[in-house]
Amino acid sequence: MINIVLFGKPGAGKGTQAEFLKEKYKLTHLSTGDIFRFNLKNDTDLGKKARVFMDNGELVPCEVTTAMLIDEVKKHPDTAGFLFDGYPRTLEQAEALDKFLPTIGSSVTATIALEADDEILVARLLERGKTSGRVDDQDEEKIRVRYQEYNEKTAPLIGYYKEQNKFHAVNGIGTIEEITERLTSVIDNL
Numbered sequence: 446m447i448n449i450v451l452f453g454k455p456g457a458g459k460g461t462q463a464e465f466l467k468e469k470y471k472l473t474h475l476s477t478g479d480i481f482r483f484n485l486k487n488d489t490d491l492g493k494k495a496r497v498f499m500d501n502g503e504l505v506p507c508e509v510t511t512a513m514l515i516d517e518v519k520k521h522p523d524t525a526g527f528l529f530d531g532y533p534r535t536l537e538q539a540e541a542l543d544k545f546l547p548t549i550g551s552s553v554t555a556t557i558a559l560e561a562d563d564e565i566l567v568a569r570l571l572e573r574g575k576t577s578g579r580v581d582d583q584d585e586e587k588i589r590v591r592y593q594e595y596n597e598k599t600a601p602l603i604g605y606y607k608e609q610n611k612f613h614a615v616n617g618i619g620t621i622e623e624i625t626e627r628l629t630s631v632i633d634n635l
């Protein structure tokens with residue numbers, strides 16, 4: 446089983462690239478943001494728990510997110526592997542994943558970060574907000590909260606995965622195809 450964690454700031458292109466990678470490597474794509482948005486739209490109990498946090502650009506509490514992720518993983522016992530997109534986002538979540546995966550005989554294979562400058566990313570998000578309908582993409586204030594959350598809570602994961610020799614960085618600026626190419630060359634060399 447190969448498990449890839451796609452890592453990067455909001456707007457870095459994780460979702461776009463995940464679409465290509467999941468096809469190429471036959472991976473199950475689990476985007477916590479997408480799963481939450483689905484639950485929000487359908488007004489499920491999970492959606493109700495997540496809404497306030499998401500609408501403000503804050504992280505949903507770890508126990509809610511981790512329970513949801515584990516449920517999703519368990520729905521795909523026969524997969525060739527997972528492409529985690531948006532999880533883990535805190536040290537607590539990374540540790541939870543490292544504890545959970547061995548219970549299904551697996552582990553994180555590699556973490557790949559898509560890197561880009563903040564100004565480029567904020568511009569991309571505001572552009573996406575015009576068409577996506579995502580509340581958290583339409584307001585610079587909320588975008589700023591997400592970057593703050595990233596810097597405080599998610600950035601420390603870089604060190605966590607480097608220590609395990611599982612961290613790879615890829616330049617996230619270029620055409621979609623160029624970036625897919627960079628990501629596949631990392632994965633093919635794992």
Ligand SMILES: Nc1ncnc2c1ncn2[C@@H]1O[C@H](COP(=O)(O)OP(=O)(O)O)[C@@H](O)[C@H]1O
Binds near residue numbers: 456477506535591
């Ligand atoms: N691993 C997670 N832990 C906590 N909250 C999460 C997680 N993944 C997604 N969320 C919630 O969903 C929102 C949207 O996630 P996502 O689409 O991945 O956003 P972004 O484009 O900001 O990376 C986040 O701002 C957060 O509220």
